[in-house]
Amino acid sequence: MGGRRSVFVVSMMAFGFAFLYVPILSMIVYSFNESRLVTVWGGFSTRWYAALLHNEQLLGAAQLSLKIAAINATGATLLGTLAGLALARFGRFRGRALLTGMVTAPLVMPEVITGLSLLLLFVALEQVIGWPAGRGITTITIAHVTFSMAYVAVVMQSRLATLDESLEEAAMDLGARPLKVFFVITLPIVLPAILAGWLLAFTLSWDDLVISSFVSGPGSSTLPIVVFSKVRLGVSPEINALATILVLIVTIGIVTAGMYMQRQERRRERDVQQAVAARG
């Protein structure tokens, strides 16, 4: 490996990470700017955080978004785990190709198409069976579950595919019923992946603007909808403060999750070594 290539790779990496983080850092810095003119520095201040705490519209929207994201994450994790289980474990079953197609397509489908098609479905359903009556939290949640369960399914499928099936087979040979095997063996092993899937689904829902805009009704404006209507009019210091708080929460969450997973990994490796040592 020549030194020249390394210099190229290292400088590209430095540039790439700077590119990813400069916009986020600039939002954080400007959130502490006294001036309303956002990009003109007027001294250090936390007034925009105070303003944010008194902005009923943003707070209400955030509360609604949290609620939808939590319900969505739970539903999407349930459905996505089932789909991932079927795709990773059931071999070639009837309808497998269809399920694979319906799980991978939402990952890349442009959001405007998903949003429009779900709205038209809800309108048609309301005409035919009278449900869902109008649009609001229910329709937003259904829409979010639909696209985020696909992400969960992919995460679960790849985790389950690398799972050592002999553990489950051993438990079955020892007389455990399939349901018991699932709860005692499979579930504890895949729990980190389930947690990751839940968080992923939560984030996707919390962050979604386009699909929510199509399927929301009056009085059900989620946080991204309110933020979008604000930033369309230009930069706003309150939004910078909001972004800073979100970045902080996500960073803490990711670092904690990363540390937890590393510890789990180490513990598993140790357990495996002990098991091997005990057998040998």
Added chain:
Amino acid sequence: MKRFRLRAGRAAVSAVPALWLLLFFAVPFLIVLKISVSGMRLGMPPYEPLFTWATSLVLDLRIHLDNYAFLWQDPLYRNAYLNSLRVAAVSTLLCLLFGYPLAWGIARANPAWRNLLLLLIMLPFWTSFLLRVYAWIGILKNNGLINNTLLALGVIDEPIVMLQTDFAVYLGIVYSYLPFMVLPLYAAIEKLDMTLLEAAADLGCRPFRAFLTITVPLTWSGIVAGSLLVFIPAVGEFVIPALLGGPDSLMIGRVLWEEFFNNRDWPVASAVAIAMLVLLVVPIMVFQHVQGREGAVR
């Protein structure tokens, strides 16, 4: 009996998510197709029914192809399509050019660093997409970070117009979708057997040629997966052109949004969606093929 119960259980496990996706993901496309050939009317819902009973035994079926004719004849729509394809293709290429060295560097970093670097690639993805696009407004606008810095340094006398240009749209897409390119590339590069490159170098192969004949073919699955993860959503992107693009940088996702929300023309919006799907069906199928193979290999 036991075997029967196992099979019934399995059928239930796969049927629940399949039915959900069938109802809320697949069936809606048929409804979009139906409404794309319906006529527009005032009222709610703002489209005419496809079938009407003229008398008790005469069924009237009206299929409006004029929505599609409208798309075909109006240069605005054709330009929006071509523009979307161009913007998505150029952005995908830029993502690949930036993403490949980045993924290579991460895959070749020592293991202690590798997880941290991967975390740094993924962290922006977990923070709000909308807010990250919005951050660029503060950087690119006429009295924004870049222009203020350059003006203060005396490099320029007048601000450079960057916001509301195609440049800003490219930048926004590359910025937002870069992690989607880097992660599959990383997965492919990590599996690459480095001794092949060493062998090629020992046999006198120059690095660039080794890259083209060994590295690229062996990491092809990552290149294809990453490119499609960027290209397909970028074609229909709405937020980035709406916030960073100018009024004339039309992309098809934005056209659909405006037909639906501003003009309230649901049939034309549906026709735009169907036309976009026709355009994307081949890339989506290629993506599914690549994904499916990945799943099988693991």
